[in-house]
Amino acid sequence: MNVYLKNKGYRFLTNASLLNAIGNSLYNIVFIVYASTLPFNTLAVSLASITIFIPSFFQPFIGHFADKTKNKTKWIIGARIGQFLLFLLLAKVILIEPSLPLFLLLLIINVLGDCLGTFSGSLQLPFFKQLISEEDLTEAMGFQSGLNTLIQLIFQGLGAFAIVKLNYNFSLFGLINAITFLLAALIIVIHYNFISSLEQQMISQTEQKKTTFISDFKETMTIFLNNPFLKMIIFFAVLINLLFSSAEGLLNISLLDRQILWFGNLPNTIALVSISTSVGLLLGSLLTMDFFKHIKSLTIISLILINACLLPFSLIVIQSKWLMALLLFSFGYLLGKINPRLSAYLISEVPTEKLGLTSGIFNVLAMAGAPLGQLIFLGTANLINDLLSWLIFGALSFLFFIYAVLGNNKVSDPITIN
Template sequence: MIAYFLDNRDLFMKKILKNKLFMWTYLADTLSNFGDVVYYLALMDYVLQLPNPTLAISLVTVSETLPYLTMLIMAVCADQTKNKISRILWTQFFRVSLYVVMGLMIGFSPALWIVGVAIIINILSDLSGQYENALYTPISLRVIPREDREALIAFRQGTSYALQLVFQSLGALLVTLLGYQQLAFLNAGTFFLSFVIMCGLRPFLQNLLDKNPIQMPEEASNEKVGQIRKLTGTLRNAVQTLKESSSLLRLALICLTGLNAISAAQTPLILFIMSQNKDFVLGSSAVTLALLSSIAIIGVVIGSVLTSTLFKETSLNFLLIASVGVTTLCFLGLFSEHIILVLVFQLMSRIMNGVMMPKLQTMVFNSIPEHQLATVGAGIDTMVTLGMVLTPTLLSGMILALPVRLLSFLFVLLSTLLLGYTFREAKKE
């Protein structure tokens, strides 16, 4: 087993290092992600310097959730865009300009109006980032060969989660060492480096597109059609494409939507149990919460590595059943108020998710027409994350009215029903 793992790991790394275009585009994306992490930490620290930070904190929190509502619109616009590489460069340069302006503004003494400007810049940057990512989605089909997609997507997922820990730690250090103005300029610098890298890659990417042009939606090619009709037409066709997709893909999306909705209750329930049961900790509540956060990232990283090794030939059917099954066991651990069981099953759940997501994303890439890929992908993201917003909202009210054991039992029941549905439908496949 160990020899098999090592042999596949070496093959996995050779595939990654051999694909220079993938590595350079991933580096450009990683640089901008680092800048975003540092800027967000700096903004939150800046807000705390205000005499009355409550309103500013509320505004920043709302600004972080607004881009979720625009994901689908940005994807539709990207699918309608013809010259995608040039537009990617413009979005990157636009974000450089935004944070240069922010660097000039944040040099003044802390004030609410500066926070307002920072929030507007943050929203514009997020919208631009959504548009840029959607523009790159069909281009990635040429950068990542079909046979290597699962392995490279798994690598990107695993390293992205691992780098989150590094970026947060390094970002916290930089916030303490540098001023807010320098950090804003640092963020502008990371986007400028990404812009320079993409300028260098442009001839190679354009060569790929010249050999195999991206098919455009019919609405985009018809200049006489109005913008609103283009958007609605693209959305309508994307919904129809998803309806006509494979039954396994539809099952995976339904299962993942339910799984995310149910799993979103775990952290609030853990906090609720901690407030009532002082023994529901390992060491202390702070240590336990830190472990939960670390396990979430470590599990996905492990799962990403195992995707191309131990679970390379594992079917998506099995992974769906295993993911829901482990989540059910996690809620049983919450019902029994046994923190070690919760931590173990949380880790197993995140590992299963880390394995499943690259396989699911590869299936979407391989089954959805490329001119609808960004729109359908954004629609899927919106659908599967909707429950992650609704469940904590509903649970916040239920906590006030129901005892914690009853709530835990309710989610054991819901996860068991989802497991039964997933098992029944997966058997048909």
């Protein structure tokens, strides 16, 4: 919070990013609702759910393009105006009689909008490095991560509520969404001179070379492979994603026939499962001065894996809904400690001209475990039963925990805060 209040450049960029996040949060949930109203709703909801993740796989390419982009300030404005125009088009097109080709066009518009959002976010990374001192980076990234989580909590719920109040007027909602992107661009326009002068300082301090995506990709992978700490963190990010990417879906399956775990009814329980993790993530990101400030990153990862070990125990053995909620909250809180540290470490350690590509590659590598986890756990739950899925989940979590404890003693943590 101190960095946000005292550093006006960081404040301008964060405000613009938050408006961008509001736009994304509002329409992601509403688009699922729209898909559910179509005659081919099963296919539509499945496609809408899958396409939310498509832009993530383009992050390295988008990040590399952002790194090579000159006049970044103008392009940040341009990307957000592009999002504004895309959602104006969506607001018009969505009025046409529903059909599969029309729905595919809407999906493309949505994906392009998300890609432009990723592009503008990658363009901002060098500005954060220029604006924020190294000792304040973790606090700044934590504050931004916490606000993004808060926005998702508030505006996804608000989006679902508002679309009902607007009598499912998806066109009007698309127009509201477009305005949030226009306001995000307007913030940068208002402070254009300040941000542009900052960009000129960055240009004078960095050497721009003409390089290809392949050569930069190889160089970035070399940075990862030559850094034992980063290599270990990526490895555990894959493992944690392997476990927790399917945990919510697996929980939903288990809750169907275990009323003892319900908080009143099934819808309330499913909502509480999601909220518990989100609130934990919010508080973990914002409370930067707590006990965990002095704890090594790999120790926090070990604690996350202990959570994973205990989750099947809470569901299958003692069947405690309160322990289940506490473990989900704890997982979110601990994750809220790790993510800002890693963002700050990457920004401080990676050359300015490779920040977008490096961030993109890191995110894609970290996500690599998610498809495998969903195949193992959700596949087993559907083909056999959820009990076997949870047993596999618990066994793998325990093995990963043992490996984390052993790795904790072998790798020094360069981002432990003293």
